[in-house]
Structure formats: C-alpha cells, structure tokens
Amino acid sequence: MFIELVDALRCPVPHEESWLVASATRMEFRHIVDGTLGCPVCRAEYAVTRGVVDFRRAAHRPLPPDLPPDETEATRLAALLDLTDRTGFAVLVGSWTVHAPLLRALVETPLVSVDPPDGTEGEPGISVIRCDGELPLAEGAARGVAVDADTPARVASAVRATRxxxxxxxxxxxxxxxxxxxxxxxxxxVVAEREAAASPPVTLHVRRRS
Known part of the structure; x- marks a missing residue:
C-alpha cells in the first residue's frame, strides 16, 4: 500500500471522521507491505498484509473476476476515467480490479483496487483494500472511481470519494x-462527472453612513 494513501483513508466505523495512523513492520520503498492502521477515535485496528488493507468486519465472500484482464478494456477504462497524468489516484471497485495491472502499465496514475479477486496482493502503483460496504475514503480524495454493480451505499460512497x-x-x-x-x-x-457542491449563501453586511 502506497504510504501517501494513508492520508485519504478513513475508519469505516460510524463516528466523527478521522484520519488513520499507520504502523509499518515492513516497507519496500514507499509502500507498506505489512503493518497496521489504527483509528484514534474508536481504537479499531486494521491489518495490512502483503500490501492489502483489510477493513472487513463481516464474513468474507470470495469475489471471482467476471472477465479476464483485457488490454482493450483497460485502454477504454483509462479514457473513461480521464487518466492523463499521475495527479492523485483512481479507484477500481469489484470486477473492474481485474484490469488494474494492465491499466497501470498504460498510465502513470496510482491505482487503488477495492475488493479484487482472492489472492491479489499490493504492488508498486497499485494499493489494495478490502471492505464490507462503503468505500473507506475521505470525501473528494480520488480523481476518479469505477464501481461495478453493487449496493446503493457503495455507489453513494464512490460519489462522495470522488473530487x-x-x-x-x-x-x-x-x-x-x-x-x-x-x-x-x-x-x-454510465460515465459521469461529480459536480462541485454549491457554496452556502453569504450574508453581506453593508455599513450605512450616518
């Protein structure tokens, strides 16, 4: 897991939003291979094993890939997500994750794979997260998100995580x-763009001359 990703991760337990604290027992370059992420609010700890962060609380359901990796599909995905430079990071969820290695070979943008097939490990340029439902990411943290057919809560969290x-x-x-x-x-x-949130109205106080 790319160490800079820690700033964008959030504890999935319902409470006030807080960053996570990383404790690495093994690192390679700027990637956490093994360690722990801890929440300073609820004291929950999440293991990082072979570059994979595990946020799950429920029983694990294996996720096989729907389709094998495909270079044409990876190229199309790069265009759909507008991955033209290395700014920020993009998130691939579920069945989209099978294209992560090919996509990473095509673009410089760091990738986050959420719930990839069993046995997937983190590698340079590709961080791996496993979670139960909502994406454990801060609001506006990602430059783009590709999410497969899943729950409304996960789709809503994908929107929230997109800048x-x-x-x-x-x-x-x-x-x-x-x-x-x-x-x-x-x-x-469906390809969409997150709209900027409307700014709250500003009250102007005009000083009258006496």
Whole structure:
C-alpha cells in the first residue's frame, strides 16, 4: 500500500471522521507491505498484509473476476476515467480490479483496487483494500472511481470519494446518483462527472453612513 494513501483513508466505523495512523513492520520503498492502521477515535485496528488493507468486519465472500484482464478494456477504462497524468489516484471497485495491472502499465496514475479477486496482493502503483460496504475514503480524495454493480451505499460512497470534476464509471442502466452529471451512457456503463457542491449563501453586511 502506497504510504501517501494513508492520508485519504478513513475508519469505516460510524463516528466523527478521522484520519488513520499507520504502523509499518515492513516497507519496500514507499509502500507498506505489512503493518497496521489504527483509528484514534474508536481504537479499531486494521491489518495490512502483503500490501492489502483489510477493513472487513463481516464474513468474507470470495469475489471471482467476471472477465479476464483485457488490454482493450483497460485502454477504454483509462479514457473513461480521464487518466492523463499521475495527479492523485483512481479507484477500481469489484470486477473492474481485474484490469488494474494492465491499466497501470498504460498510465502513470496510482491505482487503488477495492475488493479484487482472492489472492491479489499490493504492488508498486497499485494499493489494495478490502471492505464490507462503503468505500473507506475521505470525501473528494480520488480523481476518479469505477464501481461495478453493487449496493446503493457503495455507489453513494464512490460519489462522495470522488473530487469535484472527477470521473465516475457506474453500471449501465443505473440511476444517476445525486450530485453527478452524466457525460455518456451505453448498455454497459454510465460515465459521469461529480459536480462541485454549491457554496452556502453569504450574508453581506453593508455599513450605512450616518
């Protein structure tokens, strides 16, 4: 797990939002291979093993890949997420994660794979997270997120984790979540952009001359 990702991770336990504290027992370059992430609010600890951060509390359900890795699909995904430089990081969720190695070979953007197939380990440029439902990411942390067919809560958290102007790739036929603008749609995917949140109204106080 890329150490800079720690700043973007959040404890999934419902309480006030807080950063996590990393304790590494093994590192390679700037990647945490083994260690622990701890929450200073609820004292929960999450293991990092072979570069994989495990936030799960529920029983694990194996996730096989829907399709084998495909270079054409990886190239298309790079375009859909607008991965034109190494700024920030992009998130691939569920079945999209099978394309992570090919996508990383095509772009400089660091990637985060959420719930990839069993046996997947972290590697340079690709951090791996396993979680129960909502993505454990700070609001606006990611430049783009591709999420497969999943729960409304996970889709909502994907929107929240995407920065304003960032890209979202959602399942085809999905209703457009609040706060995003549709860019394109076909039978397979919906491509959208997160809209900037409206600023609260500002009250102007005008001093009158006496």
């Amino acid at each position: 304003a102007g960032g890209r979202l790739v959602l399942p085809g036929g999905a209703a457009l979540p609040v706060g995003v603008r549709e860019l394109a749609r076909d039978a397979a995917v």
